[in-house]
Amino acid sequence: MSAPAGPLADLADRLTGLVGALRAHGVRVGTGETVDAARAVEALGLAEREPLREGLAATLLHGTGQRAVFDQVFDLYFPRGVGGPGDGSGDGSGDRDELRERLADALADDDTALLRQLAAQAVDGFGGYGSSPGSDGWSSYQTLDRLRPQTLLARVRADIRARGGNGAGFADRLLDDEIRRRIEAFRGMVAAEARRRVAERRGRDEIARRAVAPSADRVDFLFAGRDQLTELRRAVQPLARKLATRLAARRRRAARGTIDLRRTLRGSLSTGGVPMRPVLRRRRPVRPELVLLCDVSGSVSGFSDFTMLLVQALHDQFSKVRVFAFVNRIDEVTGLLEHGRADPEGLGARIRAEATLTGWHGSSDYGMALGEFAERYGAAVGPRTTVFVLGDARTNNLDPNLAAVRRVAGQARRVYWLNPEQRSLWGTGDSAAPDYAELVEMHECRTARQLSGLIARLLPV
Amino acid sequence: MFTSVDDVSTRLAETGYLASPAVATTVFLADRLGKPLLVEGPAGVGKTELAKAVAEVAGARLVRLQCYEGVDESRALYEWNHAKQLLRISAGRDESWDDTRTDIFSEEFLLPRPLLTAIRGDDPKVLLIDETDKADVEVEGLLLEVLSDFQVTVPELGTVTAARRPFVVLTSNASRELSEALRRRCLFLHIGFPDEELERRIVRLKVPALTETLAESVVRVVGALRAMDLRKVPSVAETIDWARTLLALGADTLDEQVVRDSLGVILKHQDDIQKAAAKLDLDAL
Numbered sequence: 042m043s044a045p046a047g048p049l050a051d052l053a054d055r056l057t058g059l060v061g062a063l064r065a066h067g068v069r070v071g072t073g074e075t076v077d078a079a080r081a082v083e084a085l086g087l088a089e090r091e092p093l094r095e096g097l098a099a100t101l102l103h104g105t106g107q108r109a110v111f112d113q114v115f116d117l118y119f120p121r122g123v124g125g126p127g128d129g130s131g132d133g134s135g136d137r138d139e140l141r142e143r144l145a146d147a148l149a150d151d152d153t154a155l156l157r158q159l160a161a162q163a164v165d166g167f168g169g170y171g172s173s174p175g176s177d178g179w180s181s182y183q184t185l186d187r188l189r190p191q192t193l194l195a196r197v198r199a200d201i202r203a204r205g206g207n208g209a210g211f212a213d214r215l216l217d218d219e220i221r222r223r224i225e226a227f228r229g230m231v232a233a234e235a236r237r238r239v240a241e242r243r244g245r246d247e248i249a250r251r252a253v254a255p256s257a258d259r260v261d262f263l264f265a266g267r268d269q270l271t272e273l274r275r276a277v278q279p280l281a282r283k284l285a286t287r288l289a290a291r292r293r294r295a296a297r298g299t300i301d302l303r304r305t306l307r308g309s310l311s312t313g314g315v316p317m318r319p320v321l322r323r324r325r326p327v328r329p330e331l332v333l334l335c336d337v338s339g340s341v342s343g344f345s346d347f348t349m350l351l352v353q354a355l356h357d358q359f360s361k362v363r364v365f366a367f368v369n370r371i372d373e374v375t376g377l378l379e380h381g382r383a384d385p386e387g388l389g390a391r392i393r394a395e396a397t398l399t400g401w402h403g404s405s406d407y408g409m410a411l412g413e414f415a416e417r418y419g420a421a422v423g424p425r426t427t428v429f430v431l432g433d434a435r436t437n438n439l440d441p442n443l444a445a446v447r448r449v450a451g452q453a454r455r456v457y458w459l460n461p462e463q464r465s466l467w468g469t470g471d472s473a474a475p476d477y478a479e480l481v482e483m484h485e486c487r488t489a490r491q492l493s494g495l496i497a498r499l500l501p502v
Numbered sequence: 503m504f505t506s507v508d509d510v511s512t513r514l515a516e517t518g519y520l521a522s523p524a525v526a527t528t529v530f531l532a533d534r535l536g537k538p539l540l541v542e543g544p545a546g547v548g549k550t551e552l553a554k555a556v557a558e559v560a561g562a563r564l565v566r567l568q569c570y571e572g573v574d575e576s577r578a579l580y581e582w583n584h585a586k587q588l589l590r591i592s593a594g595r596d597e598s599w600d601d602t603r604t605d606i607f608s609e610e611f612l613l614p615r616p617l618l619t620a621i622r623g624d625d626p627k628v629l630l631i632d633e634t635d636k637a638d639v640e641v642e643g644l645l646l647e648v649l650s651d652f653q654v655t656v657p658e659l660g661t662v663t664a665a666r667r668p669f670v671v672l673t674s675n676a677s678r679e680l681s682e683a684l685r686r687r688c689l690f691l692h693i694g695f696p697d698e699e700l701e702r703r704i705v706r707l708k709v710p711a712l713t714e715t716l717a718e719s720v721v722r723v724v725g726a727l728r729a730m731d732l733r734k735v736p737s738v739a740e741t742i743d744w745a746r747t748l749l750a751l752g753a754d755t756l757d758e759q760v761v762r763d764s765l766g767v768i769l770k771h772q773d774d775i776q777k778a779a780a781k782l783d784l785d786a787l
Contacts, residue, residue: 071686077535084534085507085527092507095527100535103685105542105676105692214783215726222729275731279676286678 052082059118060101062249066114067259068107074100093119109254116233117240117249121157137187140166145193148223149200156223160230163188168235178242181228181235188231190224197223261461261487273347273489280493281354287497288358330361330425331500332453334414336432337366337392338405344461345431346388348492352429353378358500363421367410368403372396373418407434407473408442415445422449427500428456430481434467434474441473446480457499459486503533503560503669519548519555520696520704528691529556538649538670540634540688545675546737547693553630553671560669562626567616569637575644579654581613607658617648618656620668627668634684635674642684645672649687696738698725704738709745719756720745724768727778736768744768758783 056079060070081096094115102111140163147155168184171177197220202213240248254260260269301322309316333352335345349364356362366374374392392398422428428449434441450456458477460467464485467474477483484499486492504510510526521529529552532539541549557564567578587606594602614622620629631645648654652664672688674680696704698721705717712720720741728735736744747767753760762779769775 069682073686077537077689080535081531084531091523092527095524096531098524099528099531099689099691102690103682104690108692215722218726218729219722278733282677283679 055118062114065250066110070101114249117245120237145196148197156227157230160234164234179235179238181232184231259488277350331359332426332428333364334430335366338368341433341461348431366392368398369406369409370400371410371414404437406439407436408440411445412442415448422452426453428453430458433462434477435471436473438471441476456481458483504530513559514555517555517558532689538688540672541691542674542676543693546739549673557628562628564628565616565620566630569633573637578617579615580618583611583613587611618654621664624665629668629670631672634672635678642681705745708742712745732774733771740768
């Protein structure tokens with residue numbers, strides 16, 4: 042067996058590099074799939090890029106959630122071109138206005154190819170920083186900051202209106218949103234282009250591992266940006282549906298239950314003491330109750346919002362769901378959440394506006410809030426209730442009020458604490474996590490993926 | 503079956519299925535690599551239609567297995583015709599048991615169900631396993647043997663291996679996560695909503711009487727609705743329905759009144775309708 046010739050060996054390297062990068066991002070790709078991908082490359086040829094992208098996606102991916110990561114990694118390993126843009130070769134560094142002009146035209150035409158070319162030129166002209174090799178690079182942030190594509194909205198709108206003539210149509214009112222989406226797409230192109238240029242400088246493998254944004258369900262709640270949170274919120278419904286089926290399956294299995302020894306023996310008397318027919322323990326068909334205590338202070342609100350929506354979407358799995366929010370005082374928000382389904386984005390703001398969550402000061406105080414819960418809403422917790430506490434257990438050095446937690450834990454069936462902080466940070470600074478963890482089961486819950494795993498495991502059936 | 507990706511697009515288009523580049527590429531690969539195709543996507547984007555179109559292009563017979571909760575081996579694979587076997591036994595009273603036994607477990611008494619049908623015989627077939635996610639996990643285990651080796655084992659008859667591999671399409675609405683083992687055996691294709699240009703072509707193809715400008719505004723409005731955060735966003739099927747409705751209403755341009763009257767065709771929840779009406783300024787009349 043001799044090694045394949047130059048370009049082919051390079052292709053194999055590229056493919057395995059791509060697979061390695063995907064694996065580093067948690068996409069499970071087996072060797073079989075890699076071989077399939079290679080066969081796909083063979084069947085499709087390298088002449089065109091888009092079929093190649095689709096072909097590799099079809100063979101390597103198994104779900105839709107991984108596609109965003111794949112696209113970014115693909116752009117690095119099979120780049121559209123090498124080096125700077127071919128034609129102007131970066132002479133436009135001074136012509137910011139000229140570039141903006143051309144960008145506005147391209148946006149008005151919705152000409153994707155031209156936009157991509159402009160993105161390349163923009164990064165080339167405005168994205169470079171540093172001078173010594175090793176510290177220089179290309180920044181999409183810097184490019185976009187200089188170019189400010191978002192400020193072109195009004196111009197592009199005027200352009201399209203002027204050109205269209207029949208601008209009075211009904212669909213015309215959608216124009217703003219459409220242009221915004223085009224601009225957003227352009228920003229994505231700039232980011233991809235900057236990543237590609239950096240990868241040329243620093244080595245593909247490293248950039249593919251570091252600079253590619255992880256898929257939404259693996260983003261840390263505490264560091265998620267606005268877009269990622271929006272994306273997560275969109276994932277609530279499908280995720281809830283999936284969890285509901287999983288819960289139903291667990292319930293079905295649990296209903297088959299264990300053998301009721303007393304009744305089996307009792308029944309065996311009629312067959313001379315031989316237990317011919319095992320009697321299963323009958324389960325009382327009660328649906329469990331759920332109480333959620335959510336810290337909605339700034340630091341962890343993304344996490345709480347998401348979890349609240351998820352539990353709300355699961356509400357028909359339980360006989361009763363009650364949700365309480367706190368910062369340093371606690372209030373019930375179950376009602377707000379029901380309306381929240383129609384407008385999940387405004388949920389956090391509405392909770393903070395309509396519920397009494399703070400008194401005296403605005404920072405979170407677990408001891409005070411938990412104490413108030415045990416006092417005012419103690420009746421909400423009974424022997425059938427499972428309580429979830431969501432928060433980072435950072436008490437701002439105030440009294441953690443362990444007695445209140447003990448009291449709630451004594452009344453409830455189970456109490457779980459979901460902490461969006463990394464386990465290694467528990468107990469550092471003002472975190473009272475270890476103290477609470479001694480009383481109730483505490484789980485690390487940093488990403489949507491972890492959350493759905495925990496919910497599937499911990500929710501009572 | 504196909505010579506190139508473009509060949510797939512053109513031939514599918516001839517049957518009235520306009521494929522996006524992603525769809526065409528994946529169909530081409532599924533044919534080339536001989537692997538089953540797992541298609542996911544929202545309802546109403548043409549997952550089932552794709553299988554039908556491929557069958558038509560290939561001049562193949564479409565064998566369809568509709569999955570539902572509780573579908574089992576005897577519905578999916580094969581079943582023995584018990585009544586006929588009983589008749590056979592009582593008809594041949596004088597025979598020895600050995601003769602009868604070998605006879606009643608022969609092809610004549612076998613009722614093939616879709617999976618076995620798709621594998622037997624030499625004619626080209628397209629096997630469509632629809633709504634795979636609705637079936638129980640056990641059925642997936644059954645599919646594994648069929649999909650990886652294209653063979654079915656009937657204990658009394660032996661193993662039936664496909665003389666000619668069918669083109670297999672599995673569809674799923676992702677209401678349940680399919681097992682990793684099944685996914686590994688398939689090429690994965692996600693059919694999302696088509697881009698504006700493709701959707702316009704689809705509308706023009708399905709509702710040829712619609713004017714060009716109206717089709718364009720319909721597609722733009724639907725695109726805007728999809729960008730909203732609705733409980734059930736309109737799919738391609740709804741776009742086409744809406745286009746037909748507008749045609750029936752005799753509207754030649756979109757205006758507030760028409761849109762408000764016909765919004766129920768594309769949106770299926772009251773909250774969605776209210777929300778969309780608010781965002782589209784329909785109350786500004």
